[in-house]
Every structure is written in structure tokens, then in C-alpha cells.
Amino acid sequence: MTRHDARVGHREWIGLAVLTLPALLASMDLSVLFMAAPWIAADLTPTPAQLLWIMDAYGFLMAGTLLVMGALGDRIGRRRLLLAGAAAFGAASAVAAYAPTAELLVLARGLLGVAGATLAPSTLALLRGMFPDEGRRRTAIGIWTAAFTGGIAVGPIVGGLLLEHFWWGSVFLINVPVMALLLAFGPVLLPESKDPSGPRFDLVGALLSIGAVLGVVHGAKQLLHSGPAGWAALAAGLALGAVFVRRQLRLRDPLVDVRLFTDGGFAAAFGGYVVMIVGSAGLGFLAVQYLQLVLEIRPFAAALWQLPTVATTGIGIALATTLVRFVRPGLVAGSALAVAAVGFLLVARVGVDTAPAAVIAAYSVVTLGTGMLVPLAIDLIVSAAPPHRAGAAAGLGEAGSELGGALGIAALGSIAGVVFRSRFEPEGLPGPAAETVGGAVTAAEALPGPVAERVVASAQQAFTAGFTTAASVTATLLAATAALVVLRLR
Incomplete structure (x- = not known):
């Protein structure tokens, strides 16, 4: 291995360290509120429906926009989308931390979900380009996976420790310095990559995919509590999914290649x-x-x-x-x-x-x-x-x-x-x-x-x-x- 190759290798692994941070935080935000819910309820006095949305809006909107954000990154640049998403994630975290009302906290959690959806697809797509060697790429994805899956389990523990010493907004505020770090080092360490053909973005397909995923996820969650409403949402989501698939099969440049x-x-x-x-x-x-x-x-x-x-x-x-x-x-x-x-x-x-x-x-x-x-x-x-x-x-x-x-x-x-x-x-x-x-x-x-x-x-x-x-x-x-x-x- 030449000295140049060694430098490139070191840069890739440092870049991997930078990419694991947003993966860790994106998954932590799925579970970090488990411990903070009683404090939020006492401080903001949300209705039962608002408290449920405070807990679920992040994962719900993240699920609905993941597919679209992955395709968008291919078109405008994965690093560009990642950095834009990191900026939005940090800003929404600050708004959530100091939200004076339940309504604003629900909105901030929703924006966090959309911003979080830019992180996982962009980081994984960048890893593929940064590690063309199959063995190294699997190792890199393994490290990324450990951060992402570990964040879900660590979230309640981190939330509990923060609540021992600070107010409930601290569980959101920890995201801000990490996203600032990504914005500072991402442009230097991460290569830009995108689809060189620059295909058009299928807006109709994007809306269909969001509706399909949201319908299926919402329906599946509601099956436990309100059977008929859950089945209706699930059926609507599947119907939109079928329309989405048919549309993608007809397009020359599909949003997602279902083939x-x-x-x-x-x-x-x-x-x-x-x-x-x-x-x-x-x-x-x-x-x-x-x-x-x-x-x-x-x-x-x-x-x-x-x-x-x-x-x-x-x-x-x-x-x-x-x-x-x-x-x-x-x-x-x-x-x-x-x-x-x-x-x-x-x-x-x-x-x-x-x-x-x-x-x-x-x-x-x-x-x-x-x-x-x-x-x-x-x-x-x-x-x-x-x-x-x-x-x-x-x-x-x-x-x-x-x-x-x-x-x-x-x-x-x-x-x-x-x-x-x-x-x-x-x-x-x-x-x-x-x-x-x-x-x-x-x-x-x-x-x-x-x-x-x-x-x-x-x-x-x-x-x-x-x-x-x-x-x-x-x-x-x-x-x-x-x-x-x-x-x-x-």
C-alpha cells in the first residue's frame, strides 16, 4: 500500500466516525423520550392525543420520508442532503428543547423525523462509495449498524441520566453539538456523490410512497387499539403502494427501481x-x-x-x-x-x-x-x-x-x-x-x-x-x- 493509499484509508475511517454520529443520534431519538414523557406531561400539560403524537411523530414521519430522501440524495448529492438534514436536525432539536407548548413540540418532533430521514440513507450510500472494497465496506456497515441499533437501546438510559441533572429539554439539546460537528467536518472528510445522469425527481411518486408508508405504519400501529380504523389505514396504504409500484414500473427514471x-x-x-x-x-x-x-x-x-x-x-x-x-x-x-x-x-x-x-x-x-x-x-x-x-x-x-x-x-x-x-x-x-x-x-x-x-x-x-x-x-x-x-x- 502506498503512502497515498494509506492517507485515503485513514480519511475513510475518520469519515466513518463522522457518519456514525448522526446514525447514533437518529436512532436514539426514537427512544430517548421514554423517560422524559412524565416530565413533559407535567410541564406542558398535553392532551392524551398530543402526548401520543409527541412520542410517535418522529418515528412516523421518519418512516414515511426515508424512501423519498434516499432517492433525493441520489439526485442532488448525498453529502449535500446529509449536511442539509444535519442542519435541520440541529435546529429542530433546539426548538424542541425550548418548546413552550405541546403543539410546538409535536411540530418540532415531526420536523426532526423528516430531517432524521435524510441521515440513514445518505450515510449508507456514502459508505458504499467510500469503501469500494467489499470486506472493508462490510466492516464499515457493521460499525454503522452497531451505532444505529445501539442508539435505540441507549436512548432511555441517556434520557434517564440527563433527567437526573437537567430539565426534559436536555434530551433534545444533546443533538445540537453533534450536528454542528458533522457540519464542520463533513465537507472536508466526506466525498460528494450522486447520480451523474441527473434524472428528474418524481414528485407524484414521492407523494404516493409517503402516503403508502404512512398508511401501512399507522394502520399496523392502530391494529392493537382500534381494529377497524387500523385495517382501513392499512388497506389504504397498501392500495397507494400498489399504485406507486405500477407507476415506477412505467417510468424510465423511477424514484425507486422496484425491479x-x-x-x-x-x-x-x-x-x-x-x-x-x-x-x-x-x-x-x-x-x-x-x-x-x-x-x-x-x-x-x-x-x-x-x-x-x-x-x-x-x-x-x-x-x-x-x-x-x-x-x-x-x-x-x-x-x-x-x-x-x-x-x-x-x-x-x-x-x-x-x-x-x-x-x-x-x-x-x-x-x-x-x-x-x-x-x-x-x-x-x-x-x-x-x-x-x-x-x-x-x-x-x-x-x-x-x-x-x-x-x-x-x-x-x-x-x-x-x-x-x-x-x-x-x-x-x-x-x-x-x-x-x-x-x-x-x-x-x-x-x-x-x-x-x-x-x-x-x-x-x-x-x-x-x-x-x-x-x-x-x-x-x-x-x-x-x-x-x-x-x-x-
């Missing part, structure tokens, strides 16, 4: 990635409730208990990056799904009196498999597209992740909910309180001592049964997907 799904490797990588996210998101949704409401662990302590899962995710990333040098990617990807399936089978064995360490050990097997699959799948997704379409492919992959997360929470939550309602003995609790384990445990506080104990015990046993049933179903799904991925990625 990529005819490539067996791309389809297998994308499908395996989405299925893994479905399982991981659903498990995360149920595991938090299990730790807090069944094992009765306080929220901040429950967040700390999940730190080992972050470590095993990193181990899985390192393991896959090493194995893929000697074993074909399809076998590594299939093995990752199989490992996660084993983890779900272990989760399916927990009970109401299982030690927290045993639960987290089983959960960690799932995250080990997740860590093995995700960077490999992302690399296959981004690399399958031509270089000038890398941003759109990255946006498509991240949109699939958001869709998988929403569907996972809805599907596994619905399975657990059906089992819970069939086994729970409410002993006179009002209807709404008997629908969820949280509602039952809270309502039981108003009951006489012996009755309250029976209601809580019944609710905990019923929820655990639903939790383990959902885990068993997911294990079967992951095992079947593992076999398909190995066959399709030959």
Missing part, C-alpha cells in the same frame, strides 16, 4: 432483514412490559438490564464480519436467522418467576442473531443496486426496517393480546382495564388486598402466556425464513 425485487439475492436479503426486524421489534415491545409488569422491575433499571443485549448485538456484528470472509454470505445470513430462532425458543420458556438474568440471556441470543444478520443484509441491499441508485436502495432498506418494526409490534402484540384476554380472570374489573396487563395492574390497586393480589397474579400469568406464545410463533417464522434465505442466496 430490484426480481433479483433473488436482493429479495432474499430484504425479506430476511424485514422478518428479523419484525421479530426484534415485537420482542422489544413485549419484553419491556414483561420486565416492568411481570418481574416488577423499575423502568430505568429495566433499561439497564437490557444493556447486555447491546453487547451481544456488537458481538454478532463482529462475528458475521469475520465469518463472511470464509463462508458464503447466504449461509451466514441463514445461520443468523437460525440463531435468532433459537433465542426466541429460549424466550418461549420464561415464566412469571424467571430470574431477570435468565430472561436477558435468552433475549441476548436473539440480539446475537440480529447483529449477525443486519449489517450483512444492509450491505447486500445497498450493493445490489447500481452505484447511482445507492441512496434509493438504502432508503428502501431503512423503510423496510420501519415497516417491519411497526408490523412486528402489531403482529406479536396482537398474538400476545389474544392469549392474554383468553386467559385473564378480571374478577369484576371494568372492560378497558381488562384489555391489557398494564391496565389490569393499575386498576387492581383500587381493589381489596386479596382480590388485588389474585387479579395481578392472573394478569401476570396471562401476559406471560401471550408473550411466550408470540415468541414460539416468531421462532417458527425465523426458522422458515432461514431456510429460504440459504436457498435464495446460493
Whole structure:
């Protein structure tokens, strides 16, 4: 390697460090408000609907605009879009930190979501150009993935620590110096890249894709609470998605090249990635409730208990990056799904009196498999597209992740909910309180001592049964997907 090559290599790795920062913060903002919600509610006195939008607007709008932002970066320049998004992210964070009303905070969270959607596709597309060597690129994507997935788990912990010493706005204000750092060093360390043909931007297609993704995500989330409205939104989203696909197939320069799904490797990588996210998101949704409401662990302590899962995710990333040098990617990807399936089978064995360490050990097997699959799948997704379409492919992959997360929470939550309602003995609790384990445990506080104990015990046993049933179903799904991925990625 020449001295010039060594300099370029150092610059690439420093550039990678710069790119992991927005990935970390973008994912942290999905979960950092978990601890701050009570303080926000006390200070701004939002309505229940406003509080829900404060929590959900970021992820909702991020999911809806990811695909569009990836395609936009291909056209105007990925670095340009990344820096513009970083500036908007920092500004919206400052507005959110000092928002005097709930309405302004909802608006700021929405703007954060749109700005956050510029970060993941742009960073992944830039990584493809910065690391043309396949081995180095997989390592770089593995580091990026560790930052992105770790941010979700670290968010509640960081939020809790900040709230110990500062006001609730501090959970937003930490974004500002990091984005300033990206704006300062990005133009120097990151190369610009875009589609040299400069195709027209399909505005109609962009609107259709936003409507489709928002409809599916909103519908999937509402299935748990308002079935008919959820199914209507889901159907509307799917209908818009069908129109979007037909339009893209007719265009010479489509917003997203949907013909990529005819490539067996791309389809297998994308499908395996989405299925893994479905399982991981659903498990995360149920595991938090299990730790807090069944094992009765306080929220901040429950967040700390999940730190080992972050470590095993990193181990899985390192393991896959090493194995893929000697074993074909399809076998590594299939093995990752199989490992996660084993983890779900272990989760399916927990009970109401299982030690927290045993639960987290089983959960960690799932995250080990997740860590093995995700960077490999992302690399296959981004690399399958031509270089000038890398941003759109990255946006498509991240949109699939958001869709998988929403569907996972809805599907596994619905399975657990059906089992819970069939086994729970409410002993006179009002209807709404008997629908969820949280509602039952809270309502039981108003009951006489012996009755309250029976209601809580019944609710905990019923929820655990639903939790383990959902885990068993997911294990079967992951095992079947593992076999398909190995066959399709030959």
C-alpha cells in the first residue's frame, strides 16, 4: 500500500466516525423520550392525543420520508442532503428543547423525523462509495449498524441520566453539538456523490410512497387499539403502494427501481432483514412490559438490564464480519436467522418467576442473531443496486426496517393480546382495564388486598402466556425464513 493509499484509508475511517454520529443520534431519538414523557406531561400539560403524537411523530414521519430522501440524495448529492438534514436536525432539536407548548413540540418532533430521514440513507450510500472494497465496506456497515441499533437501546438510559441533572429539554439539546460537528467536518472528510445522469425527481411518486408508508405504519400501529380504523389505514396504504409500484414500473427514471425485487439475492436479503426486524421489534415491545409488569422491575433499571443485549448485538456484528470472509454470505445470513430462532425458543420458556438474568440471556441470543444478520443484509441491499441508485436502495432498506418494526409490534402484540384476554380472570374489573396487563395492574390497586393480589397474579400469568406464545410463533417464522434465505442466496 502506498503512502497515498494509506492517507485515503485513514480519511475513510475518520469519515466513518463522522457518519456514525448522526446514525447514533437518529436512532436514539426514537427512544430517548421514554423517560422524559412524565416530565413533559407535567410541564406542558398535553392532551392524551398530543402526548401520543409527541412520542410517535418522529418515528412516523421518519418512516414515511426515508424512501423519498434516499432517492433525493441520489439526485442532488448525498453529502449535500446529509449536511442539509444535519442542519435541520440541529435546529429542530433546539426548538424542541425550548418548546413552550405541546403543539410546538409535536411540530418540532415531526420536523426532526423528516430531517432524521435524510441521515440513514445518505450515510449508507456514502459508505458504499467510500469503501469500494467489499470486506472493508462490510466492516464499515457493521460499525454503522452497531451505532444505529445501539442508539435505540441507549436512548432511555441517556434520557434517564440527563433527567437526573437537567430539565426534559436536555434530551433534545444533546443533538445540537453533534450536528454542528458533522457540519464542520463533513465537507472536508466526506466525498460528494450522486447520480451523474441527473434524472428528474418524481414528485407524484414521492407523494404516493409517503402516503403508502404512512398508511401501512399507522394502520399496523392502530391494529392493537382500534381494529377497524387500523385495517382501513392499512388497506389504504397498501392500495397507494400498489399504485406507486405500477407507476415506477412505467417510468424510465423511477424514484425507486422496484425491479430490484426480481433479483433473488436482493429479495432474499430484504425479506430476511424485514422478518428479523419484525421479530426484534415485537420482542422489544413485549419484553419491556414483561420486565416492568411481570418481574416488577423499575423502568430505568429495566433499561439497564437490557444493556447486555447491546453487547451481544456488537458481538454478532463482529462475528458475521469475520465469518463472511470464509463462508458464503447466504449461509451466514441463514445461520443468523437460525440463531435468532433459537433465542426466541429460549424466550418461549420464561415464566412469571424467571430470574431477570435468565430472561436477558435468552433475549441476548436473539440480539446475537440480529447483529449477525443486519449489517450483512444492509450491505447486500445497498450493493445490489447500481452505484447511482445507492441512496434509493438504502432508503428502501431503512423503510423496510420501519415497516417491519411497526408490523412486528402489531403482529406479536396482537398474538400476545389474544392469549392474554383468553386467559385473564378480571374478577369484576371494568372492560378497558381488562384489555391489557398494564391496565389490569393499575386498576387492581383500587381493589381489596386479596382480590388485588389474585387479579395481578392472573394478569401476570396471562401476559406471560401471550408473550411466550408470540415468541414460539416468531421462532417458527425465523426458522422458515432461514431456510429460504440459504436457498435464495446460493
